[in-house]
Amino acid sequence: MKVTIVGAGNVGATCADVISYRGIASEVVLLDIKEGFAEGKALDIMQCATDTGFNTRVIGVTNDYSKTADSDVVVVTSGIPRKPGMTREELIGINAGIVKSVVENILKYSPDTIIVMVSNPMDTMTYLALKSTGLPKNRIIGMGGILDSSRFRTYLSLALDKPANDISGMVIGGHGDTTMIPLTRLASYNGIPVSQFLSEEVLKKVAADTMVGGATLTGLLGTSAWYAPGASVAFLVDSILNDQKRMIACSVYVEGEYGQNDICIGVPCIIGKNGVEEIIDIQLNDNEKALFAKSADAVRTMNEALKSILA
Ligand SMILES: NC(=O)c1ccc[n+]([C@@H]2O[C@H](COP(=O)([O-])OP(=O)(O)OC[C@H]3O[C@@H](n4cnc5c(N)ncnc54)[C@H](O)[C@@H]3O)[C@@H](O)[C@H]2O)c1
Numbered sequence: 393m394k395v396t397i398v399g400a401g402n403v404g405a406t407c408a409d410v411i412s413y414r415g416i417a418s419e420v421v422l423l424d425i426k427e428g429f430a431e432g433k434a435l436d437i438m439q440c441a442t443d444t445g446f447n448t449r450v451i452g453v454t455n456d457y458s459k460t461a462d463s464d465v466v467v468v469t470s471g472i473p474r475k476p477g478m479t480r481e482e483l484i485g486i487n488a489g490i491v492k493s494v495v496e497n498i499l500k501y502s503p504d505t506i507i508v509m510v511s512n513p514m515d516t517m518t519y520l521a522l523k524s525t526g527l528p529k530n531r532i533i534g535m536g537g538i539l540d541s542s543r544f545r546t547y548l549s550l551a552l553d554k555p556a557n558d559i560s561g562m563v564i565g566g567h568g569d570t571t572m573i574p575l576t577r578l579a580s581y582n583g584i585p586v587s588q589f590l591s592e593e594v595l596k597k598v599a600a601d602t603m604v605g606g607a608t609l610t611g612l613l614g615t616s617a618w619y620a621p622g623a624s625v626a627f628l629v630d631s632i633l634n635d636q637k638r639m640i641a642c643s644v645y646v647e648g649e650y651g652q653n654d655i656c657i658g659v660p661c662i663i664g665k666n667g668v669e670e671i672i673d674i675q676l677n678d679n680e681k682a683l684f685a686k687s688a689d690a691v692r693t694m695n696e697a698l699k700s701i702l703a
């Protein structure tokens with residue numbers, strides 16, 4: 393199985409590293425516009441093979457899309473990350489043009505591929521990729537909800553002082569500081585509602601920390617995060633390539649689900665070899681429904697901005 397990752401920066405290279413290390417794909421192509429950069433990252437990753445014991449072939453190329461031919465999955469991480477104090481939405485002006493040209497190039501060589509969108513603002517970049525290529529909606533998947541859910545589970549694990557893998561929880565809605573919706577009501581510690589262990593006040597703080605999880609890391613690091621984002625992409629790619637049919641919150645095109653239409657937004661999906669195989673339309677309570685509607689409005693407004701940027 394072949395995976396291409398466009399953008400060999402922090403997230404792209406970490407994702408290539410995790411995919412190789414875990415043997416998720418037999419071949420990984422890293423592509424970047426910076427001369428020699430992807431080649432260097434690929435060689436560095438390949439030199440881990442004998443120490444960590446993987447056999448994935450990793451190659452790096454400078455803007456040569458012919459080497460990406462027949463990729464089963466293409467991950468798009470090309471574009472600029474935010475700096476402290478910025479929102480993801482402020483990246484739209486530069487990233488929209490990059491994403492549009494990248495997806496056009498990808499499809500010339502891999503017309504049947506599944507695209508995983510990472511570049512921010514991710515929900516709008518996913519929508520842009522869908523609309524500009526005309527690909528069927530099952531083949532464009534935005535990565536955000538899985539990362540936000542990992543952060544939610546981490547903050548819950550810290551509050552409970554219990555391992556994150558014993559905690560389940562999901563974040564839906566937009567991948568933005570004010571648009572994501574941690575589903576606290578449904579989070580559990582080995583099936584037991586977390587509300588049996590944590591006060592309402594603590595749970596509110598966990599949700600608030602989750603929502604600004606990316607901004608917190610950007611403040612600490614000076615650029616946005618990459619370890620958890622890279623691992624989240626690899627988890628998603630694994631579910632596609634190995635047809636695992638995991639339920640993962642992803643940004644996908646909705647047609648009536650959750651009362652919304654014509655946007656890409658984070659909802660629980662079954663992810664398998666055909667990409668998005670099903671959207672799980674769970675029953676939200678009135679408060680969650682209102683939050684989802686507000687989140688969808690914000691995502692829709694951001695999509696509108698594409699018209700003037702790409703005009
Ligand atoms: N969806 C998410 O959950 C999530 C998580 C983390 C980061 N991100 C986003 O992912 C993007 C990348 O973040 P990063 O930290 O890896 O940034 P980075 O600056 O480390 O890497 C981006 C890379 O893209 C390359 N690039 C730019 N234009 C290109 C083009 N036209 N073709 C090929 N390569 C190109 C750059 O040369 C650079 O190496 C950002 O937009 C960031 O906001 C999203």
Ligand SMILES: O=C(O)C[C@H](O)C(=O)O
Binds near residue numbers: 473474567605621
């Ligand atoms: O926070 C960012 O800008 C990057 C990414 O979307 C994240 O959540 O880590």
